[in-house]
Amino acid sequence: MFDKTYRQRLEADLARWEADGVVAPAAAAAIRNALPPRTAGINIAVVVGIVGGLLIAAAFLAFVAAHWTEIARLARFAILLAGMVIAGGLGAWFAARQRTILADLCASIGAIIFGAGIALVGQMYHLGDDFAGGMLLWSVGAFAAALLTGSRGALAVGLVAASIWTCMRITDASDVLHLPYVLVWLIAAALAFAWNSRVAAHLVALALLPWWIATSLRFEFEGTQPSFVLASGAALLFGAGLAIAAAPSPRALRLGSVLSIHGAFSLAIAAFLEVTTVDDLVRFREGSLAGQPLWAIVCGNAGVILALASAAITRRAGELLAAAAIALVLLAAPVWPASMAGESWLAYAALLAAMLCLVVSGMLDDVRPRIVAGWLGMAGVIAGITWAVKGSLLRRSAFLAVAGVAAVAFATALNRMLPRAGR
Known part of the structure; x- marks a missing residue:
């Protein structure tokens, strides 16, 4: 939960409790004093300063690029170094005055100038035509800046450069993982854990997606179903996030909760893709094999096991249902090969049940993003079933009606099983 939202809700609750006589004024004051000081927010002056800094950095790069051929090589190199030194010096000056956002911006600009310097120096001295290697070098420099300064912006620059690097390497050698x-991602995840930063955790979670997407779209593996590979990645991200959040550490709780949120949304997207890609709405492959890569199967099973382990530690029924949702999405892909002449009602049922489990899981654990992910996945799966190209629409309507009756029966059973306060 974001700090500002939490404090506003807590302040409203304390005021109401004081008015109702539930909490004494002294106790309410003690609770307020026990809270850590609020972090500085982003005001209008900071926003204008950020825009100004970005404009200055863009003007610097444009000026150097416009006069690049007219400047001596040594002077070019000196200009690039001066840009990084000035950005770092301004960042240190802002950091000394507790202007953390502007200091972070300066570190980010320095990382961007470093990447531009790599490209320009490589062009100037006619270095090797290894663009991916240049992106790796840029990523290493940005990560070093993030490690030294704690800049979330530099971390974002490093992750973007690393994502471009891995996508290019996967394209060049598609038969090798x-x-x-x-390893680069694990280093970034360790930084997010050490910083205990929600922003860094979101960046790390998003940075995992390009690798999985690029890997899943390697068409050279005949019989590989991209949606299953994506589902395996979502399962591992979801399960690992739940397991990390179950650890007795506030840092692990923050990092794990963010990873599990992204895993839940990724699982919902994977369920939608399984319907649309396997049922001929979008044709990803022509082979009839249903075999999947062993490493993807291992990753998917690991996600289920980690979610079950988390449920055993936390004793939360919602996480048990989350593990069931992961398992159902993974089971739907292999039982439904793309070349099947008919329709696999079992796969339809598994995906609908998975999204229902995801919604109920979020409700039981009071995790709103998980609820939203489940509803979006449910809508996508129903839309995919309804508007699929092949098959009888009448049979689909009958299937959806049966599924609706089963959902109502499940809701009735839950209403009787759950206590009144938890309904």
Whole structure:
């Protein structure tokens, strides 16, 4: 939960409790004093300063690029170094005055100038035509800046450069898994954990998606179903996030909760893709094989096991249902090969049940993003079933009616099982 939203809700609750006589004024004051000081927000002056800094950085790069051929090589190199030194010096000056947002911006600009310097120096001295290697070097420099300054912006620059690097390497060698990116991602995840930053956790979670997407779209693996590979990645992200959040550490709770949120949305998207890609709305492959890569199967199973382990530690029924949702999405892909002449009602039922489990899981654990992900996935799966190209629309309507009756029966059973306060 964001700090500002939490404090506003807490302040409203304390005021109401004081008015009702539930909490004494002294106790309410003690609760307020126990809270850590609020972090500085982004006001209008900071926003204008950020825009101004970005404009100055863009003007600097445009000026250097416009006069690049007219400037001596040594002077070019000196200008690039001066840009990074000035950005770092301004960042240190802002940091000393507790202007953390502007200091972060300066570190980010320095990382961007460093990347521009790599490109311009490589062009100037006619270095090797390894663009992916240049992106890796840029990523290493941005990560070093993030490690030294704690800049979330520099971390974002490093992750973007690393994502471009891994996508290019996967394209160049599509028959080999590009595992070095996993090591880079783990380093970024360790930084997010050490910083205890929600922004960094979101960046790290998003940075995992390009690798999975690029890996899943390697068409050279005949029989590989991209939606299943994506579902395996979503399962691992979701399950690992739940397991990390179950650890007895506030840092682990923050990082794990963010990873699990992105995993839930990724799982919903994967369920939608399974319907649309397997049922001929979008044709990803022509082969009739249903076999999937062993590493993807291992990742998917690991996601289920981690979610079950988290449920065993936290004793939360919602996480148990989350594990069921992961397992159902993973089971739907192999039982429904793309070349099947008919329709697989079992796959339809599994995906609908998975999204229902995701919604109920979020409700039981009071995790709103998980509820939203489940509803979006449910809408996508129903739309995919309804508007699929092949098959009888009458049979689909009958199936959806049966599924609706089953959902009502399930709701009735839950209403009787759950206590009145939890309904």
